[in-house]
Each structure stands twice: as structure tokens, then as C-alpha cells.
Amino acid sequence: MNEMFCFQCEQTAQCKGCTGRAGVCGKPAEVANLQDKLVGALIGIAGNRKADRLVITSLFATITNVDFDAAKIQELIDQVHVYGHNDYDMQDIWTAEEDIRSLKSLILFGIKGMAAYAYHAMVLGYSDETVTAYFHEALYALGTSWTAERLLPLVLKTGEVNLSCMAMLDKANTTTYGDPTPVVVPLTIEPGPFIVVSGHDLKDLQLLLEQTDGKGINVYTHGEMLPAHGYPLLKKHPQLKGNFGTAWQNQQKEFDGIPAPVLFTTNCLMPPRPSYADRVFTTEVVEYPSLVHIDEDKDFSPVIAKALELGGYPEKHRMTGINGGDTVTTGFGRAAVLSQAGKVVKLVKDGKISHFFLVGGCDGAKPGRNYFTDFVKETPKDSVILTLACGKYRFNDLDLGTIEGLPRILDMGQCNDAYGAIQVALALSQAFGCGVNDLPLSFVLSWYEQKAVCILLTLLYLGVKRIVLGPTLPAFVSPGVLDFLVTQYGIAPVTNPKDDLARLLHK
Ligand code: SF4
Numbered sequence: 250m251n252e253m254f255c256f257q258c259e260q261t262a263q264c265k266g267c268t269g270r271a272g273v274c275g276k277p278a279e280v281a282n283l284q285d286k287l288v289g290a291l292i293g294i295a296g297n298r299k300a301d302r303l304v305i306t307s308l309f310a311t312i313t314n315v316d317f318d319a320a321k322i323q324e325l326i327d328q329v330h331v332y333g334h335n336d337y338d339m340q341d342i343w344t345a346e347e348d349i350r351s352l353k354s355l356i357l358f359g360i361k362g363m364a365a366y367a368y369h370a371m372v373l374g375y376s377d378e379t380v381t382a383y384f385h386e387a388l389y390a391l392g393t394s395w396t397a398e399r400l401l402p403l404v405l406k407t408g409e410v411n412l413s414c415m416a417m418l419d420k421a422n423t424t425t426y427g428d429p430t431p432v433v434v435p436l437t438i439e440p441g442p443f444i445v446v447s448g449h450d451l452k453d454l455q456l457l458l459e460q461t462d463g464k465g466i467n468v469y470t471h472g473e474m475l476p477a478h479g480y481p482l483l484k485k486h487p488q489l490k491g492n493f494g495t496a497w498q499n500q501q502k503e504f505d506g507i508p509a510p511v512l513f514t515t516n517c518l519m520p521p522r523p524s525y526a527d528r529v530f531t532t533e534v535v536e537y538p539s540l541v542h543i544d545e546d547k548d549f550s551p552v553i554a555k556a557l558e559l560g561g562y563p564e565k566h567r568m569t570g571i572n573g574g575d576t577v578t579t580g581f582g583r584a585a586v587l588s589q590a591g592k593v594v595k596l597v598k599d600g601k602i603s604h605f606f607l608v609g610g611c612d613g614a615k616p617g618r619n620y621f622t623d624f625v626k627e628t629p630k631d632s633v634i635l636t637l638a639c640g641k642y643r644f645n646d647l648d649l650g651t652i653e654g655l656p657r658i659l660d661m662g663q664c665n666d667a668y669g670a671i672q673v674a675l676a677l678s679q680a681f682g683c684g685v686n687d688l689p690l691s692f693v694l695s696w697y698e699q700k701a702v703c704i705l706l707t708l709l710y711l712g713v714k715r716i717v718l719g720p721t722l723p724a725f726v727s728p729g730v731l732d733f734l735v736t737q738y739g740i741a742p743v744t745n746p747k748d749d750l751a752r753l754l755h756k
Contacts, residue, residue, distance in 0.1 A: 253278035256724040258313040259697045275520040283322040284311040285339040293335035295388035308364035313698040314517035318536035337392045351727035352400040359407035360387045362703035375421040383410040408706030415668035429479030429582035435491040438566040442556040445493045447471040448514030458486040469493040476662035479580025496612035496642040510555040570646025577645045581659035583669030594680045605690040609637040611697030617720040624746040638664035640695040667704045691753040692716045719743030
């Protein structure tokens with residue numbers, strides 16, 4: 250089979266949809282079609298609570314840049330079929346009337362993103378009945394012929410339930426690893442053997458750190474793993490040395506000839522190039538044909554052996570952020586920021602902080618994402634930038650200075666730490682006795698894949714207005730649905746930093 254249809258991420262072909270033999274991300278048509286088949290099979294067993302874990306794992310496996318392995322997706326389909334053979338044909342969604350297709354896509358891509366968060370909580374032993382039950386409810390709805398009026402409330406419910414899901418993951422992470430504290434993270438790679446760990450799964454990093462203790466191997470975070478440096482239980486390992494490179498879309502360039510193995514724990518894996526394919530390992534739901542997969546036994550010996558074999562750089566290897574900075578700062582999680590709440594409120598009341606911007610979300614490969622660098626550079630010197638997820642690599646090595654000792658850029662963590670940012674916004678609104686939309690706070694979001702979709706839906710559920718979204722609007726948002734979002738929420742596409750800033754500062 251060499252034909253496919255997929256439009257679930259921002260880099261979809263021509264902002265319309267990937268068709269033909271493979272998607273822009275490198276996902277072959279065979280895998281795309283099997284992923285559709287898998288979702289159709291899940292819809293067919295919606296409501297069977299014996300399949301909870303499988304539902305979460307399978308949805309996660311269909312996220313962009315997670316699983317490129319047809320055999321693995323077929324294995325998941327076979328496991329779903331153990332619970333029933335009533336597969337829904339996903340073509341019914343892709344060819345539906347455009348508003349129905351759009352609303353069902355928002356629900357489906359939203360629960361795919363939420364499944365990733367539920368999965369991370371699940372590996373740490375946390376679950377939430379509201380969240381788990383909703384996967385079944387949403388899957389059931391996808392298989393119906395409900396009207397737009399009936400589907401729309403579910404779109405917002407996806408955002409509501411995702412808030413619970415992110416709260417669950419926040420609790421799982423902070424209970425297991427402690428509340429993050431601010432830390433400066435070097436970008437230079439020390440001489441000697443090292444391992445790069447990419448993705449979001451803190452448990453995998455923990456296990457790898459335990460297995461590399463005392464072995465003379467340094468460990469560097471990559472992409473969305475950067476915030477791990479802030480967690481007390483992880484940073485107590487002295488070999489957790491720094492961060493390698495920038496965001497996911499630069500991996501094929503940054504990993505070229507790297508003298509070290511790279512472990513992918515979640516998205517975003519790109520098809521590896523021959524110059525480093527022999528040193529890329531996957532684990533959990535990430536799979537790519539021909540790469541060595543570390544299974545649930547979590548024996549990282551092959552990764553460790555590869556690090557020792559390759560030996561690392563002979564001397565210090567300077568790497569920088571995209572603006573030339575040698576370090577980045579992270580660890581301004583919910584607790585760290587809220588511990589400064591009194592000071593922050595006073596700085597606002599004294600006129601020393603004029604505005605907060607939440608500039609966050611995913612990074613990506615398409616041109617136009619420099620918008621977010623330029624936007625941050627243009628922000629007033631008395632404003633604070635809250636950020637999260639890998640979109641921050643566009644500006645997190647900039648030195649924007651401090652306001653009375655408070656750094657102007659506060660990295661709150663991974664994309665799921667949007668929960669922490671929401672808590673900070675709610676605390677500010679309480680302190681000032683106003684609604685979130687009345688605060689001097691603006692949301693400027695970059696999106697790429699499906700986790701960004703569920704976070705956007707959470708912000709809409711919370712009634713957050715005037716979100717600026719880029720670099721392009723999702724292909725799956727129909728004109729009718731966009732009109733609703735603009736009318737109800739004032740959502741707007743990015744234009745240019747100067748005009749957007751002027752508009753946001755005079756809202
Ligand atoms: Fe295209 Fe994105 Fe789907 Fe990949 S995940 S096939 S790039 S729309």
C-alpha cells in the first residue's frame with residue numbers, strides 16, 4: 250500500500266495533509282495506514298475497561314515521531330483485537346463533512362496527546378479514573394455520527410480532562426523526583442564517554458542514571474529532557490552533566506557523527522541518518538525498524554557499552570544554543586515560581602513588571618519559527634517570559650537579564666508543565682482579584698504535534714482568550730470551527746512580532 254492521509258501535525262504537507270508514499274516526518278504510508286487501523290480498532294473496543302493500558306499505549310504510539318515500525322503497530326492491533334473485532338473505518342472521519350472532520354480531529358488528536366501524559370504518569374504508578382474513562386468516552390464518540398453541536402462540548406471536555414491528566418502527571422513527577430529548583434545547565438560536552446537522553450520520560454532517565462553511577466560515563470539531556478536537571482532526585486547524580494544541542498528538529502545535524510549513543514524515550518525521533526544510526530536506541534513506545542529497542546526489563550547495558558566503545562570527545566566540545574549562548578537555565582517549576590509569588594506581586598504593584606508572556610509549545614522544522622525568537626527579543630525589558638516545552642530552544646540561551654533578581658526568562662519545564670503555568674496564572678489572578686484574561690498576561694504558543702493540541706484545548710476550556718498561535722494554524726481546523734474559535738476566544742494566528750506585541754500590550 251502506498252497511499253496515506255495524515256494531517257495531525259503542523260508540518261503536514263502544504264498545510265493540507267500528507268499523502269502518497271510517506272509523510273513529511275518520514276512516516277511511511279504503511280505505518281500511517283496501520284496507525285489509522287489501530288485507532289479504528291480502539292474505537293471498536295471503546296468501553297472495554299480491561300483494555301485501559303493498551304488504549305493509552307496505543308494512542309501514544311500514533312503520535313508524530315514516536316513509532317515508525319509497522320510490525321510493532323501491527324502487534325498493537327493484534328492485541329486490541331483480543332478484546333473484539335469491530336474496527337471503525339477512519340476514512341469515515343477523513344472524508345466527513347469538514348466541520349465534523351475538524352471536531353473529531355480535535356478530539357482524536359487531543360486524546361492522543363493526553364495519552365502521552367497518562368502514559369508517563371502510569372509508568373510512575375499513577376492513574377486517574379476520570380482520565381482513563383474519558384479515553385473510552387472520546388473513542389466511542391469518534392465512531393458515532395453525532396452532529397457538530399453534540400461533538401463541540403466533547404472538544405472542550407477533552408481540554409478539561411487533560412487538565413486533570415496534567416495535574417496527575419505533575420503529582421507523579423514531583424512526588425517521585427521532588428519539586429524542581431532553578432539550575433544553570435551547561436551546553437559544553439565534557440571529554441570522555443557520554444550518553445544523550447531525549448524525550449520526556451523521567452523514569453527512563455532515572456534508571457539510566459542509576460545504571461551509569463560510578464561508571465565514568467556522563468549523561469546529557471536532549472530536547473524535552475532538559476527540565477530533568479531541576480528535579481532533586483535526578484540531579485543528585487553527578488554524571489548528569491548538561492544538555493546536548495537544541496530542539497528535536499536539529500537532531501539529524503547535531504547527531505551527525507556523534508561519538509556517543511542517543512536514547513529516545515518518547516517523541517520526537519526523526520529517521521536517523523547512516524552517520525549515527527548505529528548508536529540510536531529506543532525504549533518504551535518509541536520504535537524504529539533496525540534500531541535497538543530497550544524493552545521493559547530496562548537493561549541499558551547495550552547503551553552503556555556503546556558509550557564506552559565510542560568514547561566521547563577527546564577534549565571539551567563546545568556546543569551552544571541557537572543564539573550562541575553557552576548555558577541555559579531551567580527548573581522554574583510551579584513550586585519555584587509560586588514561592589516567589591509575594592515578590593512577583595509586589596514587583597507588579599510597584600510597576601517594575603509590566604507584563605507576563607507565556608511563550609511556549611513545540612519547536613519544529615518549518616521556516617517561520619524564528620518568530621518566537623524575535624518576539625522574545627522584542628518584549629519590553631520590564632516583562633517576564635514564562636516558557637515551557639521545546640519551543641524555548643529558540644530563545645532560552647539569550648541573556649535577557651533580571652528584574653530585581655528575578656530572571657526575565659523562567660523555564661517552567663516540559664510541555665506537560667503547562668499545568669504549572671496554569672497554576673501560576675490562577676495564583677496571579679487570585680492575588681490581583683481578577684480573572685486570568687484581565688491579568689497583564691499573554692499566551693503566545695507554538696504548536697507542532699498532538700500534545701500541543703490537548704494543551705490548547707485545556708486553555709480554551711479554562712476560558713483563556715486572545716491566544717496567539719503559530720507558526721501556522723492546524724490544517725484540521727475547518728473555517729467553521731476557526732470562526733467559532735475566533736469569535737468565542739479571540740484566538741489569532743501569529744503575524745509579526747512587532748504588531749502582535751503592540752496588540753497584546755494594548756489589549
Ligand atoms: Fe505528515 Fe505530520 Fe502525519 Fe507525519 S505526523 S505524516 S508529517 S501530518
